[in-house]
Amino acid sequence: MAEKLLKWDEVLIGAAIKDPGNSKSYETGSWRVERPVWNPDTCIQCMFCWVYCPDSSILVDENGKMVGIDYDHCKGCGICVEQCPSKPKSLQMILEAQAKGKTEEELRKEVFSK
Amino acid sequence: MGKKVALTGNEAAAHAMRQINPDVIAAFPITPSTPIPQAVAQFIADGEMDTELVTVESEHSAMSACIGAAAAGARVMTATSANGYALMWEMLYIASGMRLPIVMAVAARALSAPLNIHGDHSDIMGGRDTGWIQLISENSQEAYDNLIQAIKIAENKDVMTPALAAFDGFNISHAIEIWEMEDDAAVKEFIGDYEPLFPLLNTDEPITHGAWAPPDWYFEHKMSQLKGLLNAKDVVEKVGKEFGEAFGREYGLYEAYKLDDADFVIVAAGSVCGTTKDVVDSLRDNGIKAGLLKIRLFRPFPFKEIADALQSAKAIAILDRVSPAGAQGGPLFSEIRSALYDTPTRAPIINYTYGLGGRDTQPKHINSVYETLKKIVETGKVEKQFDCLNLRGAWG
Ligand code: SF4
Ligand code: SF4
Numbered sequence: 036m037a038e039k040l041l042k043w044d045e046v047l048i049g050a051a052i053k054d055p056g057n058s059k060s061y062e063t064g065s066w067r068v069e070r071p072v073w074n075p076d077t078c079i080q081c082m083f084c085w086v087y088c089p090d091s092s093i094l095v096d097e098n099g100k101m102v103g104i105d106y107d108h109c110k111g112c113g114i115c116v117e118q119c120p121s122k123p124k125s126l127q128m129i130l131e132a133q134a135k136g137k138t139e140e141e142l143r144k145e146v147f148s149k
Numbered sequence: 150m151g152k153k154v155a156l157t158g159n160e161a162a163a164h165a166m167r168q169i170n171p172d173v174i175a176a177f178p179i180t181p182s183t184p185i186p187q188a189v190a191q192f193i194a195d196g197e198m199d200t201e202l203v204t205v206e207s208e209h210s211a212m213s214a215c216i217g218a219a220a221a222g223a224r225v226m227t228a229t230s231a232n233g234y235a236l237m238w239e240m241l242y243i244a245s246g247m248r249l250p251i252v253m254a255v256a257a258r259a260l261s262a263p264l265n266i267h268g269d270h271s272d273i274m275g276g277r278d279t280g281w282i283q284l285i286s287e288n289s290q291e292a293y294d295n296l297i298q299a300i301k302i303a304e305n306k307d308v309m310t311p312a313l314a315a316f317d318g319f320n321i322s323h324a325i326e327i328w329e330m331e332d333d334a335a336v337k338e339f340i341g342d343y344e345p346l347f348p349l350l351n352t353d354e355p356i357t358h359g360a361w362a363p364p365d366w367y368f369e370h371k372m373s374q375l376k377g378l379l380n381a382k383d384v385v386e387k388v389g390k391e392f393g394e395a396f397g398r399e400y401g402l403y404e405a406y407k408l409d410d411a412d413f414v415i416v417a418a419g420s421v422c423g424t425t426k427d428v429v430d431s432l433r434d435n436g437i438k439a440g441l442l443k444i445r446l447f448r449p450f451p452f453k454e455i456a457d458a459l460q461s462a463k464a465i466a467i468l469d470r471v472s473p474a475g476a477q478g479g480p481l482f483s484e485i486r487s488a489l490y491d492t493p494t495r496a497p498i499i500n501y502t503y504g505l506g507g508r509d510t511q512p513k514h515i516n517s518v519y520e521t522l523k524k525i526v527e528t529g530k531v532e533k534q535f536d537c538l539n540l541r542g543a544w545g
Binding site: 040041042043044046048049050051052053055058 | 246247248249309346347354355356357358359360362365366368369370372373374376377
């Protein structure tokens with residue numbers, strides 16, 4: 036890890052956090068086995084995916100439009116795909132390995148070597 | 150100037166709370182501490198304090214509400230006993246981990262089963278590793294004095310750790326004693342104003358409390374927390390001195406009663422120390438060098454100071470008001486024997502369990518302990534390392 040972690044006598048008392056919203060910098064997307072892939076051509080901008088996503092990982096622009104997925108935090112639960120009402124669905128789950136053009140074995144090695 | 154009053158230990162605790170007048174008290178009634186929040190409710194109704202009393206549906210909720218209020222920046226207190234204390238257990242860790250200086254009165258009581266509402270130390274000893282500062286009181290005066298000091302200790306910037314002041318259920322909580330109540334203004338001045346470190350309500354500096362710490366952070370935070378708890382030792386001593394200067398009753402980490410030249414020493418905590426002092430007095434009248442070391446600060450455990458104080462002893466008996474629960478002895482015994490291991494003394498040390506579930510401990514029982522210590526010194530033999538006081542049937 037590039038960032039230098041604080042020592043025990045440097046951490047903030049009571050594990051309080053002074054910089055709000057810093058969970059953004061904690062990437063939880065590495066747990067993902069499958070990822071949702073968005074197809075903007077059939078998306079009807081109903082925002083169901085945004086409402087249901089338990090990880091706030093549906094990206095929305097300033098006009099309130101769905102513009103993609105935050106893969107740093109999306110855990111790949113597939114709820115957005117389940118909920119997507121368009122026909123055909125505008126979200127689809129694919130294997131993470133496939134998305135990265137690697138075998139699952141290679142991907143596993145990559146994750147555990149970190 | 151203080152005034153002499155004749156009131157119970159629970160009333161002593163309630164009056165301390167009235168004078169401290171914390172921002173929030175969240176409490177659920179449980180015997181024998183019920184009269185504390187009851188009296189507090191009366192004081193509030195009578196306009197004698199303006200604390201926000203949160204009546205919750207369980208002790209788990211009481212401690213949760215205390216934690217929320219303390220994180221918001223309030224000065225917070227509560228009271229409990231026994232199974233209620235046990236129900237708080239999960240939240241006790243959260244209060245100490247978040248470094249919230251909540252102060253709690255505990256009327257110490259036996260834990261079920263079998264159901265029993267009387268005094269012993271099963272509750273506080275069960276929570277000794279929750280990271281709270283633990284002060285144990287001998288009588289109503291100390292219950293009152295310790296609660297007031299606990300506020301100042303817990304809120305010290307180097308400590309910022311919750312504290313409890315315990316006193317024996319019924320023996321102290323329900324017995325009327327004469328003790329000295331200080332002036333409201335003097336108590337207020339002694340404790341001073343509380344300035345929370347990171348109040349959630351300060352919108353100018355937004356703060357997150359109670360966040361997740363993954364494996365690369367948790368360890369550091371727990372050791373930082375431990376440092377705060379350990380710092381309490383010096384602060385307890387300092388506040389004990391200041392209390393002496395303000396009110397004439399000085400407190401240390403422990404109390405040495407005729408200990409300096411004592412051959413036969415009992416170590417105990419709580420109300421049994423009053424009985425033991427009487428026995429020590431009568432033994433001394435007969436030329437027997439008996440002494441008592443009364444535990445006051447149990448967490449953080451001042452092991453070095455206590456071991457030093459025991460160096461003159463030729464034989465030591467440690468009284469635990471809790472079952473050893475499968476350990477080699479009760480918690481006091483384990484702490485003290487461990488503390489003595491690194492010191493020159495090799496005085497024999499024995500352990501007694503006494504007073505479980507409110508069982509009487511009378512002068513004759515304490516006398517029998519000193520008799521045993523004398524016999525050990527005379528014969529050089531320890532017949533029983535662990536025994537019970539006032540139990541029907543011989544143990545072991
Ligand atoms: S897969 Fe789950 S976490 Fe990822 S965007 Fe969809 S709903 Fe959110
Ligand atoms: S649920 Fe499907 S259609 Fe609705 S906004 Fe999300 S991707 Fe588009």
